Amino acid sequence: MLVRKLLALFLFCVASVANAELTVIINSGQDDAIPVGIVPFGWNQPSRLPEDVAAIVHADLHRSGQFKPLDRADMLSRPTEASQVFYRDWKVLGTEYLVIGRMQPAGGGQYRADFEIFDVFQQRPIKKGTVTSNNLRGMAHYISDVIYEAITGIRGAFSTRMLYVTMEHMQARKQRYRLYVADVDGFNEKIILESPEPILSPTWAPNGRHIAYVSFQSTRPAIYIQDTITGRQQKITGFPGLNGAPSFSPDGRQLAMTLSKDGNPEIYVMDVASGSLRRITNHYAIDTEATWSPDGQNLIFTSERGGSPQIYRQHIATGKVERLTFEGSYNARPALTPDGRFLAMVHRSNGVFHIAVKDLVKGTFNVLTETDLDESPSIAPNASMILYATLKGGRGVLGAVSLDGRVKVQLPSRFGDVREPSWSPFL
Amino acid sequence: MPMFTRNHLIALIAAASIAGCSSTPEETTEPTTAAPVTSGTTTDTTGGYGSTDPSLQNRVVYFDFDSYDIRVDSEATLNAHAQYLSAHPGAKLRVEGHADERGTREYNMALGERRSKATSAYLTSKGASASQIEVISYGEERPVALGHEEGSWAQNRRAELQYTSEAP
Numbered sequence: 001m002l003v004r005k006l007l008a009l010f011l012f013c014v015a016s017v018a019n020a021e022l023t024v025i026i027n028s029g030q031d032d033a034i035p036v037g038i039v040p041f042g043w044n045q046p047s048r049l050p051e052d053v054a055a056i057v058h059a060d061l062h063r064s065g066q067f068k069p070l071d072r073a074d075m076l077s078r079p080t081e082a083s084q085v086f087y088r089d090w091k092v093l094g095t096e097y098l099v100i101g102r103m104q105p106a107g108g109g110q111y112r113a114d115f116e117i118f119d120v121f122q123q124r125p126i127k128k129g130t131v132t133s134n135n136l137r138g139m140a141h142y143i144s145d146v147i148y149e150a151i152t153g154i155r156g157a158f159s160t161r162m163l164y165v166t167m168e169h170m171q172a173r174k175q176r177y178r179l180y181v182a183d184v185d186g187f188n189e190k191i192i193l194e195s196p197e198p199i200l201s202p203t204w205a206p207n208g209r210h211i212a213y214v215s216f217q218s219t220r221p222a223i224y225i226q227d228t229i230t231g232r233q234q235k236i237t238g239f240p241g242l243n244g245a246p247s248f249s250p251d252g253r254q255l256a257m258t259l260s261k262d263g264n265p266e267i268y269v270m271d272v273a274s275g276s277l278r279r280i281t282n283h284y285a286i287d288t289e290a291t292w293s294p295d296g297q298n299l300i301f302t303s304e305r306g307g308s309p310q311i312y313r314q315h316i317a318t319g320k321v322e323r324l325t326f327e328g329s330y331n332a333r334p335a336l337t338p339d340g341r342f343l344a345m346v347h348r349s350n351g352v353f354h355i356a357v358k359d360l361v362k363g364t365f366n367v368l369t370e371t372d373l374d375e376s377p378s379i380a381p382n383a384s385m386i387l388y389a390t391l392k393g394g395r396g397v398l399g400a401v402s403l404d405g406r407v408k409v410q411l412p413s414r415f416g417d418v419r420e421p422s423w424s425p426f427l
Numbered sequence: 428m429p430m431f432t433r434n435h436l437i438a439l440i441a442a443a444s445i446a447g448c449s450s451t452p453e454e455t456t457e458p459t460t461a462a463p464v465t466s467g468t469t470t471d472t473t474g475g476y477g478s479t480d481p482s483l484q485n486r487v488v489y490f491d492f493d494s495y496d497i498r499v500d501s502e503a504t505l506n507a508h509a510q511y512l513s514a515h516p517g518a519k520l521r522v523e524g525h526a527d528e529r530g531t532r533e534y535n536m537a538l539g540e541r542r543s544k545a546t547s548a549y550l551t552s553k554g555a556s557a558s559q560i561e562v563i564s565y566g567e568e569r570p571v572a573l574g575h576e577e578g579s580w581a582q583n584r585r586a587e588l589q590y591t592s593e594a595p
Contacts, residue, residue: 169573198568200532220563221536242540242564245533258533265537286537302534309534333531346531353529373575375531394575420532 033068034151035094036061037120040072041101041113042080049103049136053113056140056185057099060158061147063185063400064384065407070095082116082125090120097126097151101143109134115143117150126150137187155426157382160184163192163202163211163422164389164398179213181228184380184387184423186411192226193217193233202420205248208427212236212246212255223257225272236270245289249296256280256290256299267301269316280314289333294340300324302332311345325358327365333376337383342403344377344386355388357403368405378423385409387421482507483595488546490584493530495541497549505546508588509553511595516556519592522546524564525571527580532566539564546586561591 038058043049061067072078076089079100090098101115116128127150133139138159145156162184168176177199182189193199197216204211205225212225222238223246237243241260248255255270259277267280267290281287285305292299293313303312308329314321325331330348337344340360347356347367355369355377371390378387385400385407392410396417400409411418488501497505512518524543526535543562551557572579 167568173569173571175569198565200536200566200568216565216568241562242536244536258537260537260540265540286534286541288533288537289531302531309530330530332534348530373528391575 033066034096035068035070036097036099036147036151037070037075037090037093037095039075039078039080039098039100041103041115043103045105049111051136051140053103053136053140053143054099054101056137057144057147060141060144060185063409064148064158065402065409066148066152066384082118085118087118087120087123095120097147099143099147106132111136111139113139113143115146117147137183141183141185154384155382157380157384157423157426158184160381160427161188161208161424162378162387163204163213163420163424164418165199165202165420167198167396167417167419181211192228192231200420201245202422203246203248204422204424206250206252206425208425210252211422212248214244214246223255225255236272236275242288247291249292250294251296254296256292258288258290267299267314269299280316291334291336293336294338300334300336300343302334311343324360325365327356327358331356335377335379335386337379337403338381339383342379342383344379344403346375346377355386355401357386357405366405368401368403369399369408371399374399376420376422378421379403380423381426387423389419389421480507483511486588487585488588489581490542490586492527492580492584493538495524495538495545497545505549506553508595509550509555512550512556512559513554515593515595516559517593518590518595519559519561520550520555521561521563521589521591522550523569523587523589524562525569525583525585525587526567527583528567528570528575529580530567532568536564536566536568539566542584542586546588 038054041054058069062069070093074093077086079085080102098118098120099115101113104112106112110132112130112132114130117126119126127146129146131139131142141158144158148156161181163179163181166178170176175196177195178191179193179199179202180189181192195215195217197219200214202211202213209229210225210227212223214221215224221243223236223243224233225236226233239259239261242258242265245258246255253272255272257268257270258265259268264284265286265288266282267287269278269280280299283305285303287301287303290299290301298313298315300311300313302309306323309332310323311325311331311334312321312323324343328347328349331345333346335344343358343360345356347354352372353374354367355374356365356367358365373391374388376389383403385402387398387400389396390399396419398411398418398421482503485504488504512520522543524539526539543564547560547562550560570583572582
């Protein structure tokens with residue numbers, strides 16, 4: 001079971017190299033982050049392991065903002081077997097959960113990890129697992145997922161990936177656009193598409209394998225679908241005017257998009273297999289940036305039909321339209337949590353663009369970020385964090401913020417402007 | 428077919444050259460001298476729109492924030508290009524609409540298209556033919572100024588006039 005899941009992940013990661021363009025800085029964490037101890041995993045071979053699995057787990061949990069991993073230097077003991085665990089060593093440091101593990105060669109370039117999670121206060125083991133793989137980073141993310149779920153009860157999203165676009169200015173009027181896929185910690189970065197013409201609006205299909213995006217590679221905007229495993233690229237639209245904002249339906253069979261072929265930016269839904277188009281909106285205002293409700297029955301989109309950009313919901317079958325945002329004069333680029341309850345968006349207040357979230361059940365509205373030009377919110381499949389693009393030091397960088405705004409993480413890039421992150425589904 | 432295209436092109440270039448020299452922009456007669464054709468240039472350096480009208484040399488018009496209204500200070504430029512297009516039926520223009528970086532990318536893509544279409548509509552209202560004009564939006568993806576303040580934003584909220592055939 002574990003092996004099969006990891007195998008799928010590693011096939012996906014094939015040919016990736018661990019050269020991270022992104023590193024992680026914690027800006028501010030929750031006060032109530034859970035103290036955990038991730039002890040360096042045992043390894044009794046003469047050769048060094050290419051990756052420190054426990055360190056990657058430590059970084060994963062730290063980046064979530066929900067955990068406060070103990071510094072190794074502060075550990076009073078470093079058990080690698082259950083028999084070596086002395087709860088008082090951890091209790092005295094306030095550590096609530098302890099993770100230990102052992103690595104060993106499994107043949108054929110594979111490694112095996114046995115790990116175990118302990119509840120220090122209750123003085124008992126709560127979970128153990130074994131995983132075998134040739135990809136130590138993927139193995140570590142898998143272990144992080146198991147720990148996260150064992151402690152929070154929520155499925156971990158450390159084994160997921162993200163898409164993003166970079167733009168590099170080569171010289172005046174000459175740019176280089178690149179579409180990347182990487183692990184959500186920024187490692188295993190791989191170029192999917194490179195072009196002197198703009199690339200934008202990358203998005204995942206629910207199968208976690210296909211993606212859609214807009215590329216100007218033909219010198220005009222067109223929507224493409226690409227298989228991230230084979231690399232095969234397929235042009236889906238090339239209508240006169242706008243071809244933008246692709247978004248897969250929850251069943252992956254339909255693609256919502258913005259086209260202006262009939263004169264005005266309107267939202268259409270295409271049946272991917274047949275290519276047949278259905279027009280959804282019909283308004284002289286700009287309608288764009290559609291995303292699907294989790295049940296696939298509604299489209300949530302940006303429209304300026306009320307005089308300024310706001311977010312609307314349209315029931316596809318009946319055409320009934322409802323305005324969802326009334327806070328300020330600019331709310332755009334909606335993204336919904338998988339349960340459909342929380343709506344993330346780009347919100348302008350006092351001329352500054354932030355990421356905001358509206359609770360569609362309670363109606364509460366929270367601005368989550370304090371930086372400027374924040375855009376492209378993309379929600380983790382477990383709704384733990386929102387990835388977004390922002391500006392730092394005059395350059396585009398990626399950030400992540402928890403839905404309650406208390407945890408913020410920045411992922412600075414080494415070069416180029418990074419923008420438009422898109423968080424994958426569970427893989 | 429290649430022959431037709433070639434002949435057609437030569438005729439267009441010739442017509443453009445004559446029209447460029449002429450005081451009557453409606454001039455569409457066949458060329459009587461071969462010189463402009465064999466020189467292979469459509470730019471008249473001795474007179475005509477190309478050199479005497481600075482408005483025709485200007486290829487960019489600017490817009491206010493979140494607006495696609497043609498500004499009064501763009502009219503001289505657009506009038507000159509409309510007149511040129513009207514006088515040169517073979518001239519083709521690509522109008523590129525652009526936005527500044529504020530606001531979301533796809534919304535800006537739509538805004539850029541509105542700017543390119545507003546520019547195109549102005550040109551056709553002043554005598555250019557719709558068939559001479561192609562519009563495209565780059566949204567905020569192709570800034571000319573890379574700063575993150577109003578000075579740069581103002582330069583990026585623009586429509587660019589790119590001749591793809593018979594540039595003045």
